[in-house]
Amino acid sequence: MTIDDIDVDAAINSVKGLLKKEQGLSPALKSAMEVLLLLVSVLLNRITLNSKNSSRPPSADPNRKKSNKKGHSKRKPGGQKGHGGTTLEPVDDPDVVTELKIDRRTLPKGVAYHEVGHERRQVIDIDLCRFVVEYQAQILEDDQGNRFVASFPEGVKRRVQYGPGLKANAVYMSQYQLIPYDRIRDYFQDQMHTPVSAGSVFNFNKEAYEGLASFEQWLKGQLASTDLMHADETGINIGAKRHWLHCASNASLTWFYPHTKRGTEAMNEEGILPLFKGVLCHDHWKPYYRYDCTHALCNAHHLRELERAWEQDRQQWAKQMQALLIDIANAVEDAGGRLSPKMAEPWRQRYRKLIKDADAECPPPDESQRKGKRGRPKRSKARNLLERLRDFEQDALRFMVVKNVPFTNNQGENDLRMTKVQQKISGCFRSMEGAKIFCRVRSYLSTCRKQGMTATEALALLFQGKHPDFMGSQGE
Secondary structure (H helix, E strand, C coil): CEECCEEHHHHHHHHHHHHHHCCCCCHHHHHHHHHHHHHHHHHHHHHCCCCCCCCCCHHHCCCCCCCCHHHHCCCCCCCCCCCCCCCCCCCCCCCCCCCCCCCHHHCCCCCCCCCCCCCCCCCCCCCCCCCCCCCCCCEEECCCCCEEECCCCCCCCCCCCCCHHHHHHHHHHHHHCCCCHHHHHHHHHHHCCCCCCHHHHHHHHHHHHHHCHHHHHHHHHHHHCCCEEEEEEEEEEECCEEEEEEEEECCCCEEEEEECCCCHHHHHHHCCHHHCCCEEEECCCHHHHHCCCEEEECHHHHHHHHHHHHHHHCCHHHHHHHHHHHHHHHHHHHCCCCCCHHHHHHHHHHHHHHHHHHHHHCCCCCHHHCCCCCCCCCCCHHHHHHHHHHHCHHHHCHHHHCCCCCCCCHHHHHHHHHHHHHHHHHCCECCHHHHHHHHHHHHHHHHHHHCCCCHHHHHHHHHCCCCCHHHHHHHC
16 A cells, blocks of 8 residues: 555565564564554554545545546536526516606606506515414304304314424424424524424424324335335434434335344334345345345445455455446446346456456465364455455346346435434434434435425425325325
8 A cells, every 4th residue: 555655565564574584683572563563554454444445435534535527527617508407587477566667857858758668677585474374263152052163174273273384394494404403493483483492393293203104104015016126224323322224215215214223123123125025236234135035236335345455455356356347337338227148248257257366366264274263264355355246246247137226326325315414413313213203204205305296395295184196096
């Protein structure tokens, strides 16, 4: 590896060579020096990990080099030809029309004038205000003193209560824009002159959660029966303790689920993977292989791990495999998303030959050196990666021969990204109940967005007691 133009590997090897040649060193000092060199190598391997050669996210890699794409682009700045712009256009039905008259005293005198039209200019603004509807139920009384009161509309149960629009707006800010409860309270007080406590915002979120129970069942069934699904998980904090947030999604559906565990216990409780029989795209987290479905591995992870094997271990095969996987991905894209068996065979043979050559460059541990320990001898990271690419060839190259199977698991990772933003803003969930509310509501909003519906429209339907049209008969 190279740091600040210094070849660290060469420097360490030079010191090791000097230690071997030096005859006057005591065995204890020599051993201590060898341990220090080992520690230096381990620490350097850790600090040189970044978002390009490991699973470390870019947000945790502040020193990464940012590419200036604009400097290499030949396109002109601004919107490109055919791009649907958002130019501000006048509306046909303005809310207020104000006529402006010319002060005729400023005009030249002795000339007759007549009106020929108007020049229109519009100012688009917003008017933030509360809107209160009062229902006055008629009361009738007969000769016997019996009173009869007109029925109030469904849902109007209290003397004063919040309406569905206000609730939807509060949940939108809380669950979609990720604004903290206290700031939502301040917004309603300052902008709407309406008192809404943080506890009320929580209750609105809980009401949305309870109203989405049937959506959850529908969503799980849809995901379990789909042909392709992405799976991923990420760590979250609930009550200052480590938990896991699981995600199952594809291009049209999203499901989030919090749990104390990362493995099969959580996945079984989630209830989707045990029933799934399609292609599951993931990052080789071993518990996924306990489910009876077809698997496809994320090659973005492979590319990063190959980059690490090249940078830190100087594995030549890793650089060649990285280039080969990219070439295969380009060939698949040029072919329209899938290679025929005849077209795929030459690529597969190149892949296998490279694996075979890599076996000589990165051999397994010498079994003869085993000292009675059970289990297989420990492999290097590069060797583990090589064996994975060899043993799971079909899964790594699934994207090459099965249409619509992607090269990466980016769909699942992208769906999880906003949950990490929530953790940055709030630090953690205070309770498992809060985490479950967030996950179910966020699943609903993400799915609606993928179905072409805005979050505002989706929440308006929810608080009206309706389901989106894409849910079919359950939306009636």
